[in-house]
Amino acid sequence: MPKLTQVKKWLQEKEVDAFLISKPEHCFYLSGFTGTSGCLVITNSLEKNFLITDFRYQEQATEQAKGYDLVLWKETLFQTLGELFQQYGLKKVGIDQAEITLATYEKLKKNLVDVALFPLSDPCVALRKIKSIEELKLLKKAIEISDKAFLHILEFIHPGLTEKEIALELEFFMRRLGGTKMAFETIVASKNRAALPHGVASSRVVQTGDLVLMDFGTVYQGYHSDLTRTIVLGEPDALQEERYKLVLKAQEAVLQEIQPGMRACEADALARNIIAEAGYGKNFGHSLGHGVGLEIHESPSLSPRDATILEPGMVLTVEPGIYISGWGGIRIEDMVVITPGGCERLTKSPQVFKV
Ligand SMILES: [Mn+2]
CATH class of the missing domain: 3.40.350.10 (Creatinase/prolidase N-terminal domain)
Incomplete structure (x- = not known):
């Protein structure tokens, strides 16, 4: 209709x-x-x-x-x-x-x-919760631009750059590829700054061994993209590795199990339970994800408080994370569309950790 x-x-x-x-x-x-x-x-x-x-x-x-x-x-x-x-x-x-x-x-x-x-x-x-075929095409275009920007930044990034220089490079790159503006203020947060879930880029210089959390997206014909990757420059230490694997495991569980008929809060619990069982429940202080479309945050929200029943055509982020004051933080974020049989991952960026 x-x-x-x-x-x-x-x-x-x-x-x-x-x-x-x-x-x-x-x-x-x-x-x-x-x-x-x-x-x-x-x-x-x-x-x-x-x-x-x-x-x-x-x-x-x-x-x-x-x-x-x-x-x-x-x-x-x-x-x-x-x-x-x-x-x-x-x-x-x-x-x-x-x-x-x-x-x-x-x-x-x-x-x-x-x-x-x-x-x-x-x-x-x-x-607006359910995206049409035309809307999905535009979302995929916005997503393709941020995926390409991530591959580009993997080549570009090195110790000695400031967070702002990394953010600027992401932004220039996305604009050059046809992004009309940024979907939100680009986040590049390194080392202990990565403990700030919304730490916008500062003039801190990134060093070998630092965690670098990058959360960015662009807008294409009104539609938004949203992608987060957390990387380590050089060799990760054991704790970085362990915590990264935990967040990835939580995200993978959601991508495996999310499906129509499930409630938004149940999807949130899939990730939250895994993180809590590992002892980091208190460190995952935000929702698992949110709807994305003409706005960067729209209905439904994958939060413990949203009972919306998921339906095919909903486009959502899946972004578990853990944040530890004084140490840093790890978040991994992808966008998915709910399909009749589960979900399709729209963001195609590789799950790279060690750069
Ligand atoms: Mn997001």
Whole structure:
């Protein structure tokens, strides 16, 4: 069923006349509009749906959002919305409870006469969990760029470089291959800094024997990639080796056993139990993974608190890690798509440890 039809069906269930789609990623998902200012009004029973934006995006919106009636706001967006709702008799309007700020809510209430607002969860959140064939193609393209960047960095990296120089090289490389921007701030954290799960690159110089944790990704036509590898420059010591093997074992168990019908929290437990049994339970302080798509973190989350039932077409990271203050940390992250029989690993980077 087309996405828009599903949203319309949802509007009937919720018994509202329209829903205001305000989050840019959701607007893009439904309409193809890439502008950063604007919103969609999806109506329950009218033939029309609207894209409201300003004059800067007129041409772009006409070209991208085919099938939507374009409305350009003049004085304020809120005033124009008020007029639109009145003109078409839209009296019960759903708004995105996760995105509308209190300030925006006040402005809406002030400008919308005789309109009742219903805070709801945007239906795109649920729809976006399952990726279409087209979305998977774009995700694979973003992933291919980061895989190539990892192979490149294996050749490039050597003692004497700063973390920032390594991060910059990754970023240049991904941009050259067509990545439009970084998926998030590139993490290069060496030695004891690797104990910071989100340690962005610093001016620390990497040395022989250091653990170097690199977590990076790019964006291709709106879709994100996310990859982590932890390497040792030179010979790993016994403890580095032992802990690396443990994290890899936990990840492999998940890749083997994750499948549709399993709950997100059960997938998390597969890795968490292995790490806990080895005595490092307290050192794995984050979720196993998260959905990836138009956003770097999206639903569902592979966390002990997410009971979502996994379904084919979900794209997730699997990224167990252990972090020990003063020593360092190890994380291994790959992206997978859930398939009818289990999962397919999308990231193809080798599990290299010793460089
Ligand atoms: Mn991640």
